[in-house]
Amino acid sequence: MLKIIEKTKIWFTMSLIIMLIGAGFMIYRGGLNLGLDFKGGTQVDIKMPKDFNKGDVDTIVKKYAEDAVTNTVSETVDGSANEVQIEIKSKSLDSTKVSDMFKELSEKYSLKQDALVSHDEIGPSIGNELTSSAIKALAVAVVAMLIYIAIRFEFKFGIAAIIALFHDILITLSIYAIFNIPVNSPFIAAILTIIGYSINDTIVIFDRIRENQRSMRRNTPIEIADHSLTQTFTRSLNTTLTTLLTTTAVNIFVPSVREFAFPLVVGMACGAYSSIFIASPVWVMLKNRTSK
Template sequence: MLRIIEKTKIWFAFSLIIIVIGLGFIFTRGLNFGIDFKGGTQVVVEMGKDFDKEEADVIVKQYASDASTNKIDKTQYEIKSKDLPTEKVSELFSELKKTYNLEETAPVSEDSIGASVGKELAKNSLVALGIACIAMLIYIQIRFEMNYGIAALVALVHDVLITLSVFAIFYIPVNTPFIAAILTIIGYSINDTIVIFDRMRENSKNMRRSTPEVIANVSLTQTMGRSINTTLTTLFSIVAVNIFVPTVREFSFPLVIGIAFGAYSSIFIASPVWVILKKKVKKKNVVETA
């Protein structure tokens, strides 16, 4: 039998360190919101061959000093900026065409998002996130009991904060695919947590004389293999997508982080929290009985 609950302080400390560092960056520097939320222009240019990104960046900065750039598949050049109107895009592309002898007469794609649209996206994203969390907690409350629901909520908040912390620490742009990834992470994490909780509920009935620590450790030992195998299989697929399909990296990268820590939280966060709550309830019942 694995003794996971006995090392609860270690698991909590590990997550807390990452979250505290991440929140520190969020409060001091803020998140790097992309044009989806702040509004702006996104342009993708097909260069036709491998190119020197730093050299191209020098040209771009002349037209948009706040621009962020990215090299996709060695031949495509992505440009994002808050201040890059259509006329400047045309001038910029003409400069790139002249410097790199481009054959295309226009950029591969050009998208503009207004600041008001960005604010609306941010608002709708938060609403969607809230509705998803409430719906899942209602389901857990109906199927299980309050202790399980609270533990699941703590695990979900943990997963969101960890993913946000990684993006804040490394100042990775946050766009709408990030929100979609967060919703996917929450769904995946709650699924893994429910599998463990279901086993804990069964063992609670069959091991009435055992302590919450023993019940949790036995349940985690029984479900550990399934959790790890499922997580690794999923991660292999998503990592492959992240490496070989650059166009969806804004969605796949947070998924890699969230799914890994989602499995971690189901085992090392949700279960210990359930034990803590269960012990408090038992202690309260003993006091009331006395």
């Protein structure tokens, strides 16, 4: 039988270290790296030859905007096999700089005038409104899940599940802070998706704990939790690996949805970890405190 609950301090310490490192980077950098959706800026889409050198393009782009991020989005919309479309995002590009940058790229790669697919000035379209809506959605989801779990199981299970959810969110935010990854609107959608995925895995484990409480009444909460985790560990691991492999493949091979897929990869891994190593130990702590 796995001895997971006995090593609770190790699991909590690992998560706390990541959160503290993330908090340190946030303080050092003055917060998260908010993308164009939150702060506004410029987005330019350009058709490039399929054999272009991304390093050379980055060098040219950085001359006009040091904060620019260049991504290869996909093959062109018209399906041309010899062209790909790149996306350039920056908070400091203006029309003059875009014109000069496109001219230099055109001279280097012999681009046609219609290679400049789009040039959009993006205002802070999301800003406070989307942030407020996301927080409200998160609050409603948390309250609804707490009520459901409290009715279906018991209130201690609900508290443990909510703590695990906040753990997943904080770890994901910490990863973004550590690696200075831009936070855009797909990130908000990914966070809400992660919550649903994580709570599903947690409920499966809690359901087994509830069943074992009836047949193991003479055992301690630690023994019940360890036995339940041993029974569900393989199932949780296989489910997580299957989902992670699929999402990771999407993140690697479909660049156009990478801003949504990457936080999913991080969040799903955190969700599987928290369901086993955070939610269950928290339930044991609450159970022991009630007994005392």
